[in-house]
Amino acid sequence: MSFADSYLGRLRKLIGHRLVLVPGARIVIERDDGFILLHKRTDFDAWGLPGGSAEEGEDIETIIMREVAEETGLVVRDVKPFAFGSNPRYESFEFPNGDRTQFFVLIFYTRSFTGxxxxxxxESSAVGWFAPGALPEMLPNMARSAEAYVRFKKTGEFQMI
Incomplete structure (x- = not known):
């Protein structure tokens, strides 16, 4: 689906670049060797976790499954939430086109995927698997999400970031 056809794209036609609060999801996909999947975003030319914004009529698990398939081609199963990101210091962005957004995201993890x-x-120029201790330069909210996953694995505690 193109951005222009998405719910947010259609909303942008009405409100322009004004700040909009956006629900969504992102995910840490972990291989058996502990490496996690990142995609290089074309909007900021930086690495991030797969994820995105809600479309009309979707529940939160459908959002993350659709976004992963659209961005990486993987089919994920058994997604589990481990964190919620809403800190405006890290979840607010002005995109290169001037659109302003504050995200509220449920962050999932899975080790179950095919493809x-x-x-x-x-939206993606590359994908790659990286060790959590050797991640490339990432958007700050994405780096915080990866760090929260490491903490979650150690403590088992849901992370509010």
């Missing part, structure tokens, strides 16, 4: 990861849409 081969590949950059599947115009």
């Amino acid at each position: 081969e990861a590949a950059a599947m849409d115009d």
Whole structure:
């Protein structure tokens, strides 16, 4: 689905670049060797976790499953929440086109997926598997999400970031 056809794209036609509060999801997909999947975003030319915004009529698990398939080609199963991101200091962005957004995201993890990861849409220029202790330069909210996953694995406690 193109951005223009998405719920947020249609909303942007009405409100322009004004700040909009957006619910969504992101996910840490972990391989058996502990490496996690990132995609290189074309909007900020930085690495991030797969994820995105809600479409009309979707529940939160459907959002993350759709976004992962659209961005990476993987089919994920058994997604479990481990964190919630809402700190406006990290979840507020002005995109290169001037759109302003504050995200409220449920952050999932899974070790259950099928397929081969590949950059599947115009939002991603590359995908790659990285060790959590050796991540490339990421958007700050994405880096905080990856750090929260490491803490969650150690403590088992839900992370509010």
